[in-house]
Amino acid sequence: MITAIFPAAGQGKRMGMKVNKIFLSLGGKTVLYHTLYTFSKCEMIDELVVVASPEEVTVVRELLKTMDGLKPWQVVAGGLERQYSIENALEVVSPGTKIILVHDAARPIISTKIIEKVIEETRHHGATITAVRAKDTIKVVDEKGIVIDTPQRNGLWAVQTPQGFQADVLKDAYQKAKEDDFLGTDDASLVERMGRKVKVVEGDYTNIKITTPEDLIMAESFIKRRSN
Numbered sequence: 048m049i050t051a052i053f054p055a056a057g058q059g060k061r062m063g064m065k066v067n068k069i070f071l072s073l074g075g076k077t078v079l080y081h082t083l084y085t086f087s088k089c090e091m092i093d094e095l096v097v098v099a100s101p102e103e104v105t106v107v108r109e110l111l112k113t114m115d116g117l118k119p120w121q122v123v124a125g126g127l128e129r130q131y132s133i134e135n136a137l138e139v140v141s142p143g144t145k146i147i148l149v150h151d152a153a154r155p156i157i158s159t160k161i162i163e164k165v166i167e168e169t170r171h172h173g174a175t176i177t178a179v180r181a182k183d184t185i186k187v188v189d190e191k192g193i194v195i196d197t198p199q200r201n202g203l204w205a206v207q208t209p210q211g212f213q214a215d216v217l218k219d220a221y222q223k224a225k226e227d228d229f230l231g232t233d234d235a236s237l238v239e240r241m242g243r244k245v246k247v248v249e250g251d252y253t254n255i256k257i258t259t260p261e262d263l264i265m266a267e268s269f270i271k272r273r274s275n
């Protein structure tokens with residue numbers, strides 16, 4: 048059994064709009080709609096767990112009720128950090144789940160092809176991330192705005208979601224992070240600190256996270272191209 052978890056409990060502060068970005072319209076449907084539909088089209092996915100902020104649990108539930116064709120779903124309340132939101136989701140995942148995918152609700156341009164690739168690689172490796180090769184040179188900069196290092200671009204990847212894990216691997220990593228008070232920047236970082244190898248699946252540059260207003264413009268054009 049495979050479960051997909053969708054953190055959607057953020058506030059979308061960097062979008063600078065009043066509403067959580069997952070409710071914004073993209074080609075006439077919400078960002079959340081596009082994300083959940085693509086996963087629901089995947090044969091291999093059995094259930095969806097959407098994490099909403101406590102104030103938005105009800106409205107997200109009502110929204111999902113209006114969507115036909117979704118895989119079995121539940122909505123749970125999230126926490127103040129993305130990691131705490133996932134922690135809450137892990138508590139309601141079906142006991143029969145062997146593989147868990149975590150995918151930002153705010154990445155609506157995800158394709159079934161990448162989801163399937165992540166599932167396949169997770170079956171082999173136990174822990175997988177989607178990532179793309181860094182296009183820009185990346186510098187390490189100190190608090191004063193001074194460059195301290197320029198790592199070789201060759202080995203640098205920009206990390207996306209979905210990230211896929213054997214259920215026990217992810218649950219153990221979250222349990223340990225909680226015990227250690229460790230806050231990671233993505234799900235895989237929690238698994239990495241357990242000494243586990245994480246396999247990279249080469250993703251797609253269109254799989255952007257709606258973060259700042261220009262991302263919505265790009266996403267609009269990707270959605271339009273897809274439906275043509």
Ligand code: CTP
Pocket residue numbers: 053054055056057058059060061062069098125126127128129130132151152153154256257258
């Ligand atoms: N998220 C979450 N719980 C949190 C914070 C974030 O479930 N406490 C979710 C967001 O809803 C989003 C995903 O994690 O789908 C990626 O996070 P990010 O892009 O940072 O979204 P926000 O936190 O909403 O945006 P911002 O940081 O600009 O406020």
Ligand code: MG
Pocket residue numbers: 057
């Ligand atoms: Mg955030």
